[in-house]
Amino acid sequence: MTSDGDDVRLIGGRYQLGNRLGRGGMGTVWRAYDQMLEREVAAKELNVASDDHEYHRRLRRALREARTVARVHHPHVVGVHDLVEHDGRLWIVMELIxxxxxxxxxxxxxxxxxxxxxxxxxxxxxxxxxxxxxxxxxxxxxxxxxxxxxxxxxxxxxxxxxxxxxxxxxxxxxxxxxxxxxxxxxxxxxxxxxxxxxxxxxxxxxxxxxxxxxxxxxxxxxxxxxxxxxxxxxxxxxxxxxxxxxxxxxxxxxxxxxxxxxxxxxxxxxxxxxxxxxxxxxxxxxxxxxxxxxxxxxxxxxxxxxxxxxxxxxxxxxxxxxxxxxxxxxxxxxxxxxxxxxxxxxxxxxxxxxxxGSPPPRPRGRGRARTWWWTAGAALAVAALATGLFFTFGPPSDNDGDAAQPPATSTSKVTVEAARGWQSATSTPVQKGDKVSVRYTSGTWTVDSAHLPLVGPAGHTAADDQSLRFAWQDCKVDSAVTFGALLGRFPGNPDNPHAVHRDWQFQATRAGTLQLRANDREGCLDDNKGAVTVTVQITH
Missing domain, CATH: 1.10.510.10 (Transferase(Phosphotransferase) domain 1)
Structure with a gap:
C-alpha cells in the first residue's frame, strides 16, 4: 500500500519495507521497519502466490518453515517474530542480522x-x-x-x-x-x-x-x-x-x-x-x-x-x-x-x-563382499543338499518322528507415536505363513495439536477432516481415510497401506516387517501430538 503519496510498501499494517537484502529459491528477504515496536527487522517474502494451482500445498510448507524456526529459542538460531499474509503472499518477519x-x-x-x-x-x-x-x-x-x-x-x-x-x-x-x-x-x-x-x-x-x-x-x-x-x-x-x-x-x-x-x-x-x-x-x-x-x-x-x-x-x-x-x-x-x-x-x-543419472550405492568394502560371496556359496550348497535329499527320500512324512507341535504365539504391546513416520511394530521379522493380529489397546493422538482434539485409532471426525481439506493431497498417506487413522503396511499385502482402525488381521504371504503410523505424511508431522498403544499377536 502507499502512504501520503509516497511509494511506501507497508506489510501487515506495521512493517514498512526498505531495500531488498537477498533472494533465494524460497523467497526474497527485505529490510523492514516495525512501526509498532520501532525496530528494524528482516521480512522474508515467500514464493507462495494465491494464483498458484499448488497454493495450499506450498502454503502448508511455508507455515511449517515458520513454525520450525519459531519454536527453537537459541542465541545462534535466527529469531522469528511474526507471520503475515499480505496481498495473497505469506511473509515471515525475522530478526535482522x-x-x-x-x-x-x-x-x-x-x-x-x-x-x-x-x-x-x-x-x-x-x-x-x-x-x-x-x-x-x-x-x-x-x-x-x-x-x-x-x-x-x-x-x-x-x-x-x-x-x-x-x-x-x-x-x-x-x-x-x-x-x-x-x-x-x-x-x-x-x-x-x-x-x-x-x-x-x-x-x-x-x-x-x-x-x-x-x-x-x-x-x-x-x-x-x-x-x-x-x-x-x-x-x-x-x-x-x-x-x-x-x-x-x-x-x-x-x-x-x-x-x-x-x-x-x-x-x-x-x-x-x-x-x-x-x-x-x-x-x-x-x-x-x-x-x-x-x-x-x-x-x-x-x-x-x-x-x-x-x-x-x-x-x-x-x-x-x-x-x-x-x-x-x-x-x-x-x-x-x-x-x-x-x-x-x-x-x-x-x-x-x-x-x-542417479548415483550408485556407496561401496560397502571388499571384506563385506568376500563375506557375501562366502554366505551365498554356503546357501547354495545347503540348497543343493536339501534338493538332493528331497528327490532321494521324498518330502518328510507326517508320521515320521514326534507329533506336530502346536502353533507358537507371541504377544507384545507397541506404542505408535503420531509425530513419527512408519514405525516397526515387531522386534523380529514376521515369517511367511504367520498369522498377524493388531488390536488397539489405549492412547490418543492428533495431527493438529493447535486446533484439533485428541482422538483414537479411527482418526478425526469427518467434520474435522474437512477442516484440513486443503492439506489432503499434500499430507495424507491414505486419501481414503481421515487424518489420524491408524495405518499399517506389510510387504506383499495387496492393500498397502491398510486402515487398521481398532483391529487388523492377516496372514503373511512372505517374510517381512510390520509397520504402523498415523495417517499423516512426512513433512506434516511437526504439529502432531500423542501416541496409541496396540497389541500385536503373531502365531507361527
Whole structure:
C-alpha cells in the first residue's frame, strides 16, 4: 500500500519495507521497519502466490518453515517474530542480522584460524542441537546459511529446506535441494537421513571455513555428487588441529560419526587453544557420551548454554573479529545479487536433476563382499543338499518322528507415536505363513495439536477432516481415510497401506516387517501430538 503519496510498501499494517537484502529459491528477504515496536527487522517474502494451482500445498510448507524456526529459542538460531499474509503472499518477519554471511566473510577476508573456526563450530553445533531437540533437521548447513552479527557471533538461518525436504513429493520430481558439496552422502543415495546428516554438513562447513575450500568442491554438480558419495574429502593442511574433528564428521557411514556431545567436547578444547582434541569415537561407543533420547523436549536451559564468542574471556580474545573491517554486507542468501562474484565455498548448484543419472550405492568394502560371496556359496550348497535329499527320500512324512507341535504365539504391546513416520511394530521379522493380529489397546493422538482434539485409532471426525481439506493431497498417506487413522503396511499385502482402525488381521504371504503410523505424511508431522498403544499377536 502507499502512504501520503509516497511509494511506501507497508506489510501487515506495521512493517514498512526498505531495500531488498537477498533472494533465494524460497523467497526474497527485505529490510523492514516495525512501526509498532520501532525496530528494524528482516521480512522474508515467500514464493507462495494465491494464483498458484499448488497454493495450499506450498502454503502448508511455508507455515511449517515458520513454525520450525519459531519454536527453537537459541542465541545462534535466527529469531522469528511474526507471520503475515499480505496481498495473497505469506511473509515471515525475522530478526535482522545486519552482517555478512560466513561465505562472504571468508571470500573477503580469507579463512579463519582453526581455533576461531572451532568457536564458530561450537555455536553452530549448539544451534543444531536445539533444532534436533525440536524434532526438525536443518538439511542445508553451509557457510552461506550462517550469518555473522557485528560482534562476530554466528546465527544459523534459512530453514526453508528443513521444512520442504520431508515432503515426499519433492523426491518424486527427481530433484535434490541443497548444495551438493555440503550434503551428506546418505541424502544423495536416498537413504534415511537424521541428525548425523546435519553433523556431516557441519564438518564440511568447518573444513571450508578453516581452509577457504569446500572439501568436495568440483567444477560440476555431477562431479561433486560423485565426490561426496565415493571420494575422500580434500582437507588442506591449513585446517590444522581441526582435522580429526572434520575427518570424523565426514565419515561416509552415519553410524560411524561421533555424537554431538563428543564433537562439542573436541571443539571446546580447540577453541580453548588445545592443539590435540583427542580421538572422536563413533556415537554409541561404550564409555563415551550417548546420544540424547529422541523424546526429550528442548527447554531454555537446554538450548541457551552453548558457548559464544563473548561468553568466556579466555576463549573470546583469540576468536573475535577485532581488526577486521566492520561488516557492511546486508542480510543475504545464496544467489543474492548483492553478493557480487559467487564465493568458491558455494559454487555447486543448489538443484540438480537426478533423472540424468542417479548415483550408485556407496561401496560397502571388499571384506563385506568376500563375506557375501562366502554366505551365498554356503546357501547354495545347503540348497543343493536339501534338493538332493528331497528327490532321494521324498518330502518328510507326517508320521515320521514326534507329533506336530502346536502353533507358537507371541504377544507384545507397541506404542505408535503420531509425530513419527512408519514405525516397526515387531522386534523380529514376521515369517511367511504367520498369522498377524493388531488390536488397539489405549492412547490418543492428533495431527493438529493447535486446533484439533485428541482422538483414537479411527482418526478425526469427518467434520474435522474437512477442516484440513486443503492439506489432503499434500499430507495424507491414505486419501481414503481421515487424518489420524491408524495405518499399517506389510510387504506383499495387496492393500498397502491398510486402515487398521481398532483391529487388523492377516496372514503373511512372505517374510517381512510390520509397520504402523498415523495417517499423516512426512513433512506434516511437526504439529502432531500423542501416541496409541496396540497389541500385536503373531502365531507361527
Amino acid at each position: 545486519d552482517g555478512p554471511n560466513l561465505a562472504r566473510r571468508i571470500a573477503d577476508d580469507g579463512p579463519l584460524t582453526p581455533g576461531h573456526t572451532a568457536a564458530i563450530g561450537l555455536q553452530l553445533l549448539g544451534a543444531l542441537e536445539a533444532v534436533h531437540a525440536a524434532g526438525a533437521l536443518h538439511r542445508d548447513v553451509k557457510p552461506a546459511n550462517v550469518l555473522l552479527r557485528r560482534d562476530g557471533s554466528a546465527v544459523l538461518t534459512d530453514f526453508g529446506i528443513a521444512a520442504l525436504e520431508d515432503d515426499e513429493s519433492l523426491t518424486s520430481t527427481g530433484e535434490l535441494l541443497g548444495s551438493i558439496g555440503y550434503m551428506a552422502p546418505e541424502r544423495l543415495t536416498a537413504e534415511e537421513a537424521g541428525p548425523p546428516s546435519d553433523l556431516w554438513s557441519l564438518g564440511a562447513t568447518l573444513s571450508a571455513v578453516a581452509s577457504g575450500v569446500a572439501p568436495f568442491q568440483r567444477s560440476t554438480g555431477a562431479a561433486a555428487l560423485h565426490a561426496v558419495t565415493f571420494a575422500d574429502p580434500d582437507i588442506p593442511e591449513r585446517v590444522g588441529s581441526l582435522r580429526p574433528v572434520v575427518e570424523a564428521l565426514l565419515n561416509k557411514s552415519p553410524d560411524q560419526r561421533p555424537s554431538s556431545a563428543t564433537v562439542g567436547a573436541a571443539l571446546r578444547r580447540l577453541a580453548d587453544g588445545v592443539e590435540d582434541p583427542g580421538p572422536l569415537p563413533p556415537a554409541g561407543t561404550p564409555g563415551h557420551f550417548p546420544e540424547p533420547p529422541t523424546d526429550v523436549v528442548a527447554t531454555p536451559a537446554d538450548v541457551t548454554d552453548s558457548p559464544t564468542l563473548t561468553a568466556t574471556p579466555a576463549a573470546t580474545a583469540p576468536h573475535t573479529l577485532t581488526g577486521a573491517p566492520a561488516p557492511t554486507a546486508p542480510h543475504t542468501r545464496t544467489g543474492s545479487p548483492t553478493l557480487g562474484g559467487t564465493p568458491a565455498l558455494d559454487r555447486e548448484p543448489t538443484v540438480i536433476d537426478q533423472t540424468a
